[in-house]
Amino acid sequence: MMQRIETRASMSVVQMGEGRTLSGIAVPYGQLSHVLHDRARPYRERFERGALNHTDGTVLLYGHDMQGVPLASVRGSTLAFTETDAGLAFSATLPESRADITEALQRGDLDGSVSIGFVAREDEWQNRTKPSIRTVRNADLMELSIVMSGAYQNATGVLK
Numbered sequence: 001m002m003q004r005i006e007t008r009a010s011m012s013v014v015q016m017g018e019g020r021t022l023s024g025i026a027v028p029y030g031q032l033s034h035v036l037h038d039r040a041r042p043y044r045e046r047f048e049r050g051a052l053n054h055t056d057g058t059v060l061l062y063g064h065d066m067q068g069v070p071l072a073s074v075r076g077s078t079l080a081f082t083e084t085d086a087g088l089a090f091s092a093t094l095p096e097s098r099a100d101i102t103e104a105l106q107r108g109d110l111d112g113s114v115s116i117g118f119v120a121r122e123d124e125w126q127n128r129t130k131p132s133i134r135t136v137r138n139a140d141l142m143e144l145s146i147v148m149s150g151a152y153q154n155a156t157g158v159l160k
Contacts, residue, residue: 003119005142006038007064020094020102026116026144027052028087035131043125043132047139052088052118054081054141060092061145062101064117071098071146079144090114090144101146110146117143 029051032044059070060079072078072092082089094102104110122138 005117005119007115007117007145020096021091022094022105022112022146023091024089024112024114025084025087026081026090026114026141029085031087032133041127041132043134045134045136047087047136049085050083051136052081052116052139052141058141059143060090061143062098063147064115064143064145066143071095071101081141088141092144105146110148113147113149115145115147116141117145 027047029049030046032046035042035044054074056073056075058074058079058081060072061068061070070076071094074080078093078095080091082091101110105112118136118139118141120136120139122136124135124137126133126135
């Protein structure tokens, strides 16, 4: 049975820069998302430190477009992740051929929001709260995407 890939976005603040490296926090740890409505009952979600596992197959996309060419990848050494106290940090080198994305980030047309696509392996639900609260303890990180808007506040990103 194929696992359903869930997506969650976080807000990154991108500063003007001349380079093609985008870095920031993919997912802030312990921070509650805005209210999500992709299940029968509304809920907020948070990730524990170390909950996300990435592989050589983890890629950077634009808008979760799995049909498009990846903008960066772990396999190609153009995407890297690091565990920090603040959250899962990332650094990606954008391709020269996608100057449209780099320019949109530099001009502020894209605000640096990023979103993850993941498959949850272990989570815990608190259903006595309104809305419910989901804590993700273990998940496979399939992709990171540059998106238009985010679900998590206080994540930072810098275009260098």
